[in-house]
Amino acid sequence: MSTTAEMPLTEQPVNIEIDGKTVKARKGEMIMQAADREGVYIPRFCYHEKLSVAANCRMCLIEAEKAPKPLPACATPVAEGMKIFTRSQRAMAAQRATMEFLLINHPLDCPICDQGGECELQDLAMGYGRDIARFSERKRVIRDENIGPLISTFMTRCIYCTRCVRFGMEIAGIQELGDTGRGEHSRIGTYVGRSVDHELSGNVIDICPVGALNSRPFKMHGRGWEMTRHETVSPHDCVGSNLYGHVLRGKLMRTVPRPNEAVNETWIADRDRFSYAGVYSADRLERPMLKQNGGWHEVDWETALAAAAKILRSVNGDAGMLASPGSTTEELYLLQKLARGLGIHSIDTRLRQADFRDDEFEPLFPWLGQSIEDLERLDTAFIIGSNLRKEVPLLAHRIRKAALRGAAVMFLNPRRYEFLFPLTAYRSADAYTLPAELAAVLKAAANTAGKPLPVHLKDFVQAQASQAEHEKIAAQLLQGKCQGILLGRLALSHPAYADLRMLAAALADVTGAKLGYISEGANSSGAWLAGAVPHRVSGGRKAALKGLDARAMFTEARKAYVLMGVEPELDCWDGAAALDALQKASVVAVTPFVTDTMKRYAAVLLPVCSFGETSGTYVNAEGRWQSFAGMAKPVGEARPGWKILRVLGNLCELEGFEFVSSEEVRAELKQTLADIAPDNRFKGTRILSAEPPARGFKRVAEIPLYSVDMLVRRSAPLQATHDADAAWVLLSPVDAGKLGITENARVALQHAGARITLPAKLDDSVQSGNVFLPAGIAATAGFAPLYAGVELERA
């Protein structure tokens, strides 16, 4: 991709004339880029600003003075004194001729084509096409392939711009679609009829200029012009991708990217694109429900809210509140306000975290340490405990851009993951030794730099032996001028996360790197700022009374719980402990969906608005506040979370719950946030102590890409993808050999009296003694903590 776009316009300008207007252009840039900046539209199909120039559609032919024939604007660099005519007779004749050729094989099926009304070919055919075809021969027809549950194909409509092919090669990093055959027999596809699996693959739907690649879940569901378009933000990861929601008669029909260079550029992950399908899942809770005499009854809102308030007021503060990190900031602010108003101090959103030893020293919020855009400017990145591609696909995309520019990207992970960019170092080690591994890197860095180790870490760090790989990572970090250290989700759930944080912070200090956190959900940052953590109130101020964290509030059972958007058996670090505690308590579940498990432990079910139905704000990992309005009609009697909490506040007779809009809630929170700035430097002085290793096989839990929260788990198209096929136990071939376990054989896993069986996958990347068992999926719901010792045998 061209780097001239970043050159300031004042540097080496070239004077050119476009349609009689004299303009300045950057030396070396293409006519298309200059024209786009000047607002002169040149028709195009294959050109895309984020992709390399192919110049194969020929639609952008323009006339340039002294050039003997029309030139493609996308592939012709500007030159001093160049006079360009985009709409001269000659240019128009060339464009019209190109259009006629493109339409030779294109079917005239716009009335039944999903792209109709939002089709670049259709639009340009209006401007450049003839109304009568001169081509009376037969058109070629192409048989379609099934390329998976997300993208529908109708390749007869393809005009061979190859944007989708270039997307795979240049943006995704793996070419899944290609152009096979030649001439009239050439076709875009996979050739063997396999699925297209990359986590950003849905973007080819947007870049396809015709109706060849379309959204499969949206197929034949609506027309662009019937729907209203609303700005919103993706609720799934800490990027906070900007979206447009398209709504038809109150129903959310699809979500598409809303360009924002600073956040998601023009891309979104498939998770952001297709999760909307979960909103209308069959298990949507439509009316408030109350458990009475052992049975569930639908009741009106007044009755349900009164019952919930009664529970909350009757327990004298002996309650726990857990909310999904995908809740809005307004909901979280009100939830903590309600909790603290009732003397309940146990409130948390850090559902998958286990180690809270140092939380008083944690930063203001789990900050990325830099902006998302800054990630691609790193020259050295060291990422600890993260399968980044499958955790936050768009952050992996930024890191990939850095790597392609020559940045050294290094990982310390419990096993090998596939990254589609060059890696400088990859350290794979037993998950439970990650602190020791990190300490070995720190030791090497401190030695090389000649810097002292912090006193509280000294003994532990000195005890480690640095190997060549640790030294390589340390040396790279010291060499860099713009380095970042990031802690991912596998680190976050680690039983010694506090140690990892402390070591990473010390390593950042020694090497001058920025430390960043890749937080869970769309709004972990918002949760911290709103005070939805047990030790901090809103604005990051220390709580007068520290409550229990997400893990302790189950091990030390409460009398009552409020769950907001949480399925504890899938979302919590220790689902089994959670279910145990919930079973014995009075539970108010504020939830968009209802499950049988929920019906077993809950006393009151309050239907809350899902994605797209409520207004609110997410704060992403870089600390960017992004507010959005509700767009779709809530299903059934569901109500926005902030309204439910407001009324609960009123019913509990608490002060300060008179809000009439979510904007007012945000304004009140914002007042408490004056002059605070995030700072990831670690200030604690706790002595390090390695956790004792677990007994039996050491379970490590990955959260599959499409199992992270309630909504994605209910998106049928996402659940039909390869990434969702996660119900497997991964173990090392060595261990499998000892236990007589073969590929696909069923394996029984036991932990604390619970037993589950799953098929095995043997994987070289798994360390002997570790066993990878995903969480967030039905097969392992409420089984063991995310990191735990489990017994393993052939079933």
Added chain:
Amino acid sequence: MAETSSRTGLLSKNVRQVIDEAVKKYPEGRQRSAIFDALREVQHENKGYLTVELMDAVADYLRLEPIKVYEVATFYSMFETRPVGRHSISVCTNISCMLRGADDIVAYIEKKLGIKTGESTPDGRCYLKREEECLAACAGGPMMMIDHKYYENLTPEKVDKILEGLK
């Protein structure tokens, strides 16, 4: 070059050597350029055609996405991606040969073998390619190529003799 998967096991020692040599001709990271050499050798060893499994093996060996290999294999007419007869017969039908009666030669071969262009004889002996562009032997037109060997100034009698000589 290290093996990247068990699929590369389909490649013979000779093929690997040919690929390794080909890769050396291009700058590092441009091993995509070696696909052509690799496929030619693989096809040669596999009775004149390529299978998806073999193309996957080449892709794995070269550390490329398989689609990149499919693209090359399907673009060039010298690669066959379905089983064909042992002997590949291509009759040039470009202008010089055409003027010298190439079309009659094609018709004669079709009749003699009982197949149309693009088909193979049921006994798997002969494969008549759908079309062949100029093979740069215009002085000897009409001409044909069988298994990389040129036969020029063709007449029906000559064709009879040549075809009978094929095992």
